[in-house]
Amino acid sequence: MATVVALPLPALPSGWSADKDFKVVGKVTQDHATQRTIEPVGPHFLAHARRARHKRTFSEDDRIQAQERAKKVEENDDSDISEPEDPMMLQRDAKDWKSQDHYKVLGLSRYRYKATEEQIKRAHRKKVLKHHPDKKAAAGRVDDDNFFKCIQKATEVLLDPVTRRQFDSVDEEADVEPPTKKQLQKGNFYKLWGNVFKAEARFSKNHPVPSFGDDKSTKEDVENFYNFWYNFDSWRTFEYLDEDVPDDNENRDQKRHTERKNANARKKKKAEDNARLRKLLDDCSAGDERIKRFRQEANAAKNKKRLEKEAAEKKAAEEAQAKKEVEEKVAKEAEEKAKQDREAGKKAKEAAKNAVKKNKRVLRGSVKDANYFVSGDPSVATIDAVLGDVELIQAKIDPDEIAALAGKLNGLKVADEIKGAWQEEAKRLVLAGKVKESELKAFN
């Protein structure tokens, strides 16, 4: 019969193709199968057997081989637990069961709170097989059932999770004492304290319990550890140490009194236990180099930051100062230069003015030296005309041209040459449109 599934298959993606519409994509995972034994029971098995046998005959060897292949389901009963029995323990009176070490009685000293329920059951059975009074009777000892009763009591306590916790709460054998100073001097700080907290962890309501770690633990782990433990939520109780409450047939008031007393005692012990754990943590953390280191590192980190900040501030201030100085210098220099420029300009102007004056004297002098280009005494009109043109030309040209003209005229002695230079200049100005020919009287 086929199972019917309502959820639909996906549509074929476009472009999907394969030879004969089937393609192998992968392989079944390695370790795909385990050899196991099917139970030779029921009609379906018989059908399987018919197919599997094929008229073959299997031998005893085949059987052994096949059995070895098959994964075992049953475990051996007389496994792990074996612990020598203390002769003193065997003498114990079952009446004193309250003070007996139940784990030791069952041979589980090594396991204690770590023993699984199955281990306890197996340990019990093992002890029963050995210590049952009938076994003793067989060995010639009659009526020897004291230790057997101890075994029964131990099992009763340990197989009830409630009473087991009560016993585990006061099982000093499982305690790990905090290390002494002397022990710590030899090193092993982490291992020694780690074991203490591993043992204390058995009382934790919350799991997982962070482990103590070592000197390589991160700051976060160490902080987690101490946080967890300073807020430890413990199931430890102390009713196992209660005083026996008298049976209710006796005085009721007395019963109530004992109950009260027990309740107070439990409370007090619980408070003491909490204080003890506190002290343990204080002692441990006080010696914990990691905490010191983390603190130093934190301080160093803080200091480093401060110094860096200060240095940065200082540097910034220095830089600002330097910048200011540079700016001031530049401004001052600029001002100086401007002043110099101004003065230089003034001098140059004056020099130019003087040069122009001097050159103008040369120009005027030139015509005078040339006797106004006449022989004999020049008439006033001639002088006027020549000087008039000189004035005119001088007014129309700039100091450089004046200087150039003066340069040309300087050194000329012959009147015609002087006149030629003037005429040349006049002509240049006429051509440049600066002077009209008609304005000229002497140099046209």
Place this chain on the structure above:
Amino acid sequence: MSEKKAAPAPGDRVVIGLTFGNSNSSIAHTVDDKAEVIANEDGDRQIPTILSYVEGEEYYGQQAKNFLVRNPQNTVAYFRDFLGKDFKSIDPTHNHASAHPQEASGTVSFTIKDKEGEEADPSTLPVSEISARYLRRLVGSASDYLGKKVTSAVITIPTNFAEKQKAALVAAAGEADLEVLQLISEPVAAVLAYDARPEGEISDKIVVVADLGGTRSDVSVVASRGGMYTILATAHDYEFAGFALDKILMDHFAKEFLKKHGGKDPRDNARSLAKLKQESEATKKALSLGNNASFSVESLSEGVDFASTINRLRYETIARTVFEGFNRLVESVVKKAGLDVLDVDEVILSGGTSHTPRIAANLGYIFPKTTTILAPSTTPTAINPSELQTRGAALQASLIQEYEADDIDQSTHAAVTTVPHVNNAIGVVSLSESGEEVFIPIVQPETAVPARRTVHVAAPKDGGDVLVKIVEGNTHIKVTKPEPKANGDSKAAKVEDAADSDEDSDFSDDEEEEEEEKREKVWKIGSTLAEAAIRGVKKGGKVEVTINVNADLTVVVTTREIGAKGGVRGTISA
């Protein structure tokens, strides 16, 4: 004694199923392929595994049990587990109120007066002889009932029976003139009894069988795959069983007796103790049916009669530690099998103690609602837990009665029973309503190969070309934590409070009721093995996908549109 007779020819056999427990035994046969448990001459279907001799007369069953009060030293009880064992490895705890086991000529023996006359010497009988005598009585009852001499039987045994124990049992049966066709394990017999019902259907499921008896509790996790059974894990517990519940009632009534009448503790006197035990067991059984039960013993201690009553609530309170022990035991085996309670489809409660309603109810709490708890108080159609194993044995007996002894031996040979079981599921990918890929298992993990499984899967609504993607699958348990309650206070503040207050007060125990986290089993799609295309599926059509895992672990995929011609087939090599 041992005139060895030749085994009967298959055609001449008269077969029964037989359960031989430490506390009780029972016998069954089949009528028209249906198992029926046989009541013996006392009308008992649960026949106490006890023999008693009074003046040379042999009594067995309930009558012998009654002699535990008056004739304990000549009564042998709780001996099944001693068969095939050394004296040093037996637990005599339950024999304290009857004949004690002892070592004689290297075997476990009992010394009893089994012959008539005051002067007759007591006999020292090895446990094999005691067993043979007891089995002979059982077979006699069955023969009387059937009107034919019973020749052969299938007998159930615990899963941890060693080869020596099996051999001793077969030998003891031989002494009783009974051919053992096969020894089958108790939990599997119980599963078979359920699967063989007309309404029982063969499916792939994980079954936990909790066999809670009188002196031991045996729990197994069985993978039931297409009617084949593989035991994945077991546990055997000698602490939490019926006797522990008897003891709780014995202590309860003894204390009540002392309170009321004072005087001697009935537990300190052998005869008083026997009476106390007998009546406590009766009261316990009554509490499985009714809400109240009475307890009444004539001359319980020093001639004082005692009568009392107890209601179920009170009983369940005082027996809490034992009931919780059963829960932890069952949980531990599921874990041992590498499974989660969410993986378990059925819990079969088997054995006399499984009648107890509280036990079934408690198991209901540790398993999810989807798990069926097969017990009288939780499932009206449940089979009587005390009869499951015998029924299974009778069914198996009828299946193999025609086989030659050699044939049975070869069919049950380890070379036949040791086969590979696949570790991962193989299945096909479908789409959920929201269009996500989901894994549809076809072959479940822990299926023995060769195996063949078929599913019919819907095609997309409008039909068309369809992708058949064959993949591996795994389950994992998804845990959804409840939303943390909005809490204004910072954590740090709370923490400091706690640290400050612990000096003068207890850590507070009354933590707020935490909401339970939600756990569900989800399939995860693993690696793709193959793809196939089915083309032109018509609207509303369905696709059939068949997976064959061969003995060599190659996987053959066959797929087609249902009702259409053709199809695709391919092989994935191992």
